[in-house]
Amino acid sequence: MSYREERAAERRLNILKTAARLFSEKGYHDATLDEIARELKYTKGSIYYYISSKQDLLFQCHDMAMNLLLENIEKVRDSELPPDAMLKEVIKEHIETLMSEFNLVTVTLGSDYELEDKYSDIIIKKRDLYENFIAGIIRDGISRRIFREVPVKVVINLIMGAANWIGRWYSEEGPMSLQEIGQFYADYLVTPLMSRNSA
Amino acid sequence: MSYREERAAERRLNILKTAARLFSEKGYHDATLDEIARELKYTKGSIYYYISSKQDLLFQCHDMAMNLLLENIEKVRDSELPPDAMLKEVIKEHIETLMSEFNLVTVTLGSDYELEDKYSDIIIKKRDLYENFIAGIIRDGISRRIFREVPVKVVINLIMGAANWIGRWYSEEGPMSLQEIGQFYADYLVTPLMSRNSA
DNA sequence: TAACAATTTGAACCTTGAGTCAATTTTTAA
């Protein structure tokens, strides 16, 4: 890849980062392309050189989030941890990834329903992959009697809801760091799963 | 209150219900006043007889939600339950109230940031009242050694996140009823709070 | 240095939806 191509890729990434931040702060509709462009010292026309539409931009933000989450899954899968430690790791990585500089958690939280069908289909498939992997961890824990019998889908939704909501309240000025919150959430959300005889 | 006033109040409530449902389904921006009116077999002009603006309508939806939640608090406060049972009750009532026919959970989840300052100030005050009451339950539980020491605000946010997220996935066609989910959530979210010697 | 490619500009177009209001219809009260 030439320097020119690298710089183009960097400009594209900057557009995504800025879009994600403004989508998070203001919502999909209230974050305008004019504003995204101004933050980057461009005009709207320039943004359209890199994206085909505002929907495309939103989709690329979501896709980035899902790709990062799926990369986390790869790492955790290779770790050979027992199910409880593995699930805790997934929760921590989920929180830290989506609360990264991209602010992707609030993007995925607040605007995935804004995605038109042709885009949301792709995101839903990736989300299903992600949640199916988590379901596999829980089922493995249940079958090994480390976890108690629970309705797996409900538990996943409960965990996702708690984790994703962090984008709505977390502040760097708060008394706990993101890592501490991630650890606390992981412990808090896995504890009720443990079967009695593995306490 | 005359019959005419009762019917006017009922029409006003129907507008709020329909608005809440469409705000939940489509988001604040994509739910148009034209559409809300059509659902009620009116035109937009008629809606403006009952509301002053779309923001006013959104505010009234949020206000209804907060008032219902604060009513729940009154009931629970009077119940003299111990903190763990009281917190479980609050969680169950929270879930059942916001997932009522109004679909208010997804209104409050997906659009409270859309509220302009003059409206959101009122909602934030009510939400603070609500969350302060829950914080009081948790602190009482900690001081009585029923609950272990936890960062109270983080726990409240965790619980609210999990509970509010239900509006994003719950379907009446699922295998569990709303009440069963409420009970499961209450148990799951309070269990990790229990101190070791009160198990 | 000039031709070409990449990138950017900014004005214009178009659609959408919030909000308005005079006229009309419906309901109520005297």
Added chain:
DNA sequence: TTAAAAATTGACTCAAGGTTCAAATTGTTA
């Protein structure tokens, strides 16, 4: 039964923002 009040209509206005694109600028290559 009529006048007044309440409620509704629907056409219109206007602003906002997504999208387009010809022209211009900047960067690269021969």
